[in-house]
Amino acid sequence: MTEAELAELLRDCPTLFHMAEAGAWPTIRGHGLLSTRAALDRFAVPDAIRAAAERRRPEGIVLERADLGRIVLRDQKPLSDRALARCLRDRLTPADWHRRLNERVFFWLSRKRVLTLLAGRAYRDHAHEILEIDAAALVAAHRDRIELSAINSGATGRFPAPRGADTFRPIDAYPYAEWRKKRPRGERVVELTVLGAVPELERFVRRVVVMRGADEVEILAEAAPTAA
Template identity: 55%
Template sequence: MTDADLEDLLSRSPVLFHMAEAGSWPSIRDKGLLSTSALVDLYGITGVARDRIEAERRPGPVVLDHPAQGRVVIRDNAPLNIRKLGRALPPDLPVEDWLRLLNGRVFFWLSRDRLGRLLGARLYREAAHDVLEVDAASLVAAHRARIELSPINSGVTDPFPAPRGPDTFRRIADYPYAEWQRKRGRNGEAAVELVVPGGVPDIADHIRRVVPMRGDREEGTLWERVASGRAGG
């Protein structure tokens, strides 16, 4: 990806979106937006309990509680169909390793349309969520060397399991942006996900708004950046 490609991407996607569990914003503000693996590290989860979180499908959210760290909720990954996922991976990549790879990253949508599809999915449309709206240029300026891009929704297998593997995620410098533009057309999605391994400890510095949502309905504003500083909590 060239600098011109990156400029084009940021002009098309000035705001990134992350859907978090309802009530997660105070913890995210204080701890940063951490990957699942970073959270289980922080909470000292080991052995079988850790494998169930990192290397298996989570049909529901997982609550972690610690007297010093407080309470956090790890989201489910229910949209994954393990059987279909196995068919989408190369033969030398076990499903468990792919799940660990996903759990080592945090994910942002590059379009509000993608966010809307997730919020409107049958599994989530009646649930409440904290949606982070992130300034894309600010995040890229701070974390460009670590950021990766994906041309697919790496966390779903329906309606069909797009092929995927370790090279699904490419650093900005290595991402074939122009190639995906040619394949999908000028108005298509040359990238679908923006991904940060480990997480974004300073995520609060890059957020524009935090919005509680249920389906496609905004239910107020939890926090909003204003020109003179921060407001709303």
């Protein structure tokens, strides 16, 4: 991706979206967004719980400490190890793929995809906190740890997209021009991931909204408008 292409992407997708469990915002505000691996390290999780958390999670796993607060490692209901075994390339195994997922923080570039996820059978009956993030500011601060994906890497579905060693690519190596020919604006990158964690996330936040399905229930945080 060239600098001009990155500028185009940020114009088309000025807001990133992260879906968190209800009640997550206070801990995120205090610790930033942590990858699964970073959260397990921060909370000093025992080996038995850690092993379960690093595999596919059919349900969310709660991490809680009096001095750190409470965090929920999200379930991975849209992901199937059986389907991964069919669609993985480059001699990767499902365990390899989970390691790749667990080392990242994930953001959507499309509000439409967030709404589709919220409307799905697994999540539509529950409230979630949606973090809306200033894309340009986050990219400027963490560019060296950002990798992009052209697919939903954490879902398989009936017809899982092939995935492998080159699914996550640094910004400079991402084939944006190729996807521009195939997809409309807003869909040329599906996921923006940050390796490790995003500390001090609050400085990039535009809004934090509690949502149930497509309905906004409550605004938990909102950045002050910038001066003209």
